[in-house]
Amino acid sequence: MRIAVVGGGVAGSFLARCLYGSASGADITVFTGGTPADATGASGGMVRGFETGLDECRTAAQSMAELRADPWLSEAARYRETGSTYLLPPGADPADQVKLLEELLPGSAEVLPGGAAAARLGLHGIPPGTLAVVERLAGHISPDQVRTAVLRRLADNGVPVLPTRVRGVTEQAGVLLPDGALHRFDLVVVAAGGWTPALLPEPSGLFRTKRIQYGTYRPDRPVPGVFVDDNSGLYGRPLDGGGLLLGLGSEEWDVSPDAVPPDLALAERVAAAGAGLLQVPPESLRPDRLVASFDCYAPSGGLRLRTVPRTRGVFTFTGGSGGAAKTAPAASRAAAAELLDLATG
Secondary structure (H helix, E strand, O other), X not given: OEEEEEOOOHHHHHHHHHHHOOOOOOEEEEEOOOOOOOHHHHOOOEEOOOXXXXXXXXXXXXXXXXXXXXXXXXXXXOOEEOOXXXXXXXXXXXXXXXXXXXXXXXXOEEXXXXXXXXXXXXXXXXXXXXXXXXXXXXXXXXXXXXXXXXXXXXXXXXXXXXXXXXXXEXXXXXXXOOOOOEEEOOEXXXXXXXXXXXXXXXXXXXXXXXXXXXXXXXXXXXXXXXXXXXXXXXXXXXXXXXXXXXXXXXXXXXXXXXXXXXXXXXXXXXXXXXXXXXXXXXXXXXXXXXXXXXXXXXXXXXXXXXXXXXOOOEEEEEOEOOOHHHHHHHHHHHHHHXXXXXXXX
């Protein structure tokens, strides 16, 4: 089987890695598009097992377990174990997710009162009734570094990794290049993140792009570990060499992947939320750098393989919703197995 993976981000590179390592004999070609500025390059790289949805939690925890069990992958990803604290809204019950985490990452997770967990990190203003899921084995990686390492290893093993940009994918599993050349395959998987909808034979209406933005800061009170506060929407992690990455969820949809300038109003909201959570003056949270990017969002299901209607052998592998780095290892294995089952069937 001749399988093309269109996209060189963390999703596409991990999928190609799993397909190549499956011993299926499939002939894999990867079109990276030159790996332009994308969500993988901009990602803050926070990794943990906990997610509020049970299916997403399973995939994230399986990915975390694989990352820790594979020395090459852990080193290539520049994995740093810092721990993670996820502060839930009052009334949320994480019992099922924590039970799953204990099965997949024994001894990593515990549930604490939100105030106690926040005090460990020097965070303030946590609403009464908040619970926190604290994970010892979580941390952060460099998605950009690991995708580069994976693509280099594939190329070293004879897999064509082509920086050629792709103009589109045809209904009959063809990859169309800007010069008009058409390359035919048995299966084509479009794993191009925010560029995916434009590459499909016709609009699917399933995916939307959304702004992702964070800043790097040097507050007086840096936070020692990764955190997500579901009450304020703020998230952050320590930076190598000191400093802090801080971000806040955006509601700016349908942004163009080719032009996402920084949103200064969003940066101001980050400063206000961060000042309250860290108990520092807002003026101390002036960013050294703002990173504005985008990612591809699906209504549900996260990063997984999806069939493109009215095509033969065309699929998508995207929809990670800004968190593909957490789930790529396990989601890629599932997608590769599904693809190869379809191929042999």
